[in-house]
Amino acid sequence: MSQNQSSARICPTRIDGQTTLFAHQVTRAQCQTRQRDCFHKCFTCVNNNAYVAAHGEAKPAKKARAAAAKG
Numbered sequence: 001m002s003q004n005q006s007s008a009r010i011c012p013t014r015i016d017g018q019t020t021l022f023a024h025q026v027t028r029a030q031c032q033t034r035q036r037d038c039f040h041k042c043f044t045c046v047n048n049n050a051y052v053a054a055h056g057e058a059k060p061a062k063k064a065r066a067a068a069a070k071g
Contacts, residue, residue: 007027007028008025008026008027009025009026009027009028009031009047010023010024010025010026011023011024011025011026011030011031011034011041011045011047012041012042012044012045012047013045013046013047013058014044014045014046015044015045015046015051016044020041031047032049035048035049046058
């Protein structure tokens with residue numbers, strides 16, 4: 001699977017900045033599909049469409065990026 005880093009997101013990236021037990025690197029398209037399918041973690045994620053509309057696009061926390069790089 002080829003995906004560039006700029007289009008990748010950590011799923012979920014929590015609004016409160018806490019790290020998650022399980023996080024995955026997903027593309028923007030996969031993120032949108034999960035939101036349409038009502039994925040149970042989307043409502044706490046900074047990439048949630050409703051959150052982005054209210055607060056603007058968020059940048060992932062350093063902890064989340066470091067965890068993704070390890071796994």
